[in-house]
Amino acid sequence: MLIYTIGIGLCLLINSCQKETQDKERENFDYSLLTQSSELQLSGKYEALIRLNIKYLKKAGKMKYEAGKGLCYLNMAGVNVSAGNYEKAHFFFNKAEKDLGNSGNAYHKAAFYDDYGQYYSHLKLYDKAIDCNNKAFQYLKEAKKTELSTKLLPRLYVNKGIYYAWKGWFGTSLKSFTKGNMLENSAYTNCMVAQYYLFVHQPDSAGIYIARADEKMLSQKTSDVESLWVYFTMGYYYNEVNKNEEAEKALKKALEINIKTRRTYSSHIKEVYKALAELYKKKNNGGKAYFYLKKYMEEEGRFDTARFIAMNKATEDFISETKKESDWHKNDLPLFIAMSITVLTLSGVYVRKIIGRQKMKKKSLKEETDKLKSHVHTRQLKEVIELAKRNDSSFLLKFRELFPEFISALLKINPDLENSELTFCAMLKLRFSSKEIADYTFVQHRSVQQKKYRIRKRLNIAGETDIYEFFENIK
Structure with missing residues (x-):
């Protein structure tokens, strides 16, 4: 009886040790896969990210670890959301859901619903995004406390803040951003609080968090994608407070970083383009x-x-x-x-x-x-007129840029027109009078009249046709 009892105890002990070993092996799998995938995605290394997830997909198959496969699919869904490839993302979410749905690890489900919420947010389906975010919080409460779950919690709060801001629930949004920043206190989370204050038109409060985000970016390791977002926010803030030079510098920095990250995070860059358009409009460029x-x-x-x-x-x-x-x-x-x-x-x-x-x-x-x-055309027209008045040698070149079809149309009528004749026609197109042309080109008024007569002959302009109207009708 004693031997039988000891035998059962040994079997239970061996099974327990095997279970602990398997759990530890799976924990290491999760941590290594998710940490490396995040680093590669945030640095824009798309090919390396694909290779890594293929490698871990095979590894999960050998381990008979279905949830491990699901995490690989979830990574692929996430990168496709960030790149704006929503159809592919939907495909990978479906595969991830099948493999993670039966996982006994609550963290897996929290991570799934967090990514799924971001997918719905990109589609501007904020109610669905909020629903997924709530499920992610629920599962994370049930999850074992690990380094991965600790990292996920502040990001859930930040994402909650984003969804509620778009819904117009500003009180809940600010509380969520503040809580996320309190837990993580990184360049990114400070930047997101600043984004909130810019969103509700409180630039003074935004400035406090912009300064903190800048300081954290210099003192902590910040990924390329998160640095891009910080520089964009800085540019947006400087634009709001009319510091145009600082705004331009920050937004150009964001564009530089985008060259490295556009394969995995192209969804951010349109906001940078919009901010630059607003900046240059303000600068009258x-x-x-x-x-x-x-x-x-x-x-x-x-x-x-x-x-x-x-x-x-x-x-x-x-x-x-x-x-x-x-x-x-x-x-x-x-x-x-x-x-x-x-x-x-x-x-x-x-x-x-x-x-x-x-x-x-x-x-x-x-x-x-x-x-x-229209503004650009008016400004260029003024520039061309000034060049003509100064009798500048670059006048014809700039005129051709402004009216590209005009010179071509004249050369179709008479391919033998010389540059001096084309310049004269350009001045008539700008409706300069004979006296003005004489003054600007330093010739006598009579010489201008003679040139007009020659141009009529060279372009077969009928005597009864007004020469200015003729050139006006040539587009």
């Missing part, structure tokens, strides 16, 4: 303002397209799953049809609403773009 506004519109358009594809894909998946689960009995058919119609109707209403908002936004941006284009 219409050319650069128009350039960056155009870049912002291109990025925003790309993300809008990706959002619509993702929403349509989610709707299709829902209908497909409902179809699979239905046995297609006679009694089930009306229910399935009703559900499908409901889903399609709600999706249609929602998409129309989003499209309406985007149309308004694009109309506003187009008006601003047209205004900037």
Whole structure:
């Protein structure tokens, strides 16, 4: 009996040791995979990130560790969200959910719902994002306290602050940002508190946290992506308080970092373009303002397209799953049809609403773009007129940049026109009088009249046609 009891005890002890060894091995797997993946994603090393997750996917297979596979899929979903590839992200979230759903580790589910919340936030579905964030908090409370769970907690608070800010619940938002910053106190979390104060138009309060974020960025190890966001926030803040030079310097720094991180975090850069457009508009530099506004519109358009594809894909998946689960009995058919119609109707209403908002936004941006284009043209026209008045040798070159088709149209009429004749035609296009042309080119008034006569002959302009009207009609 004693031997039997000892034998059972030894078996239990061996099983316990094996379980502890397996748990430790899986903990090490999680920590190594998630830490390395985060570092590679935040530094923009896309190829290395893919290789790492393929390696760990194989390792998880050998370990028979389903949740380990799920974490690899979750990493791939996260990087695709950050890059704006929402359709691919949706695919990987589905795979991650299957492998993490049965995990006994509550941290896995907390991490899944945190990333899923960020996905919905990118799609501007803030209610769904908040729901996922609440689930992430719930699972994290149940999770064993580890270095990974300690790191995740402040980020959950920061993400909660973002979602509630967009919903307009500013009290809850500020409490969440403040709590996250209190727990982490990094360049990024200080920056996010500053972002909140800029969002609610309190630049004085934002300035305090901008200074702290800058100090933390210098004293702590800060990833490239988080540095990009800090520099963007600094630029935004300096722009608000009319420190244009500091704003330009910070935003240009953010653009530099984007070159390294655009493969894994391209979603941030459109805000930098928008801030630069606003800055140059304020500095009365219409050319650069128009350039960056155009870049912002291109990025925003790309993300809008990706959002619509993702929403349509989610709707299709829902209908497909409902179809699979239905046995297609006679009694089930009306229910399935009703559900499908409901889903399609709600999706249609929602998409129309989003499209309406985007149309308004694009109309506003187009008006601003047209205004900037007009401003740029006016400024360039003044510059060209000044060059003509000074009889500057670069006049014709700058004129061609402003009216690219004009010279080509003249050369089509007469390919033998000389540069001096083209310059004279350009001055007539600008509606300079004969006296003005004589004064600016240091010739007699009679010489200008003779030149006009020669130009009429060279371009076959009828005698009864007003020469200024002729050139005005050449675009």
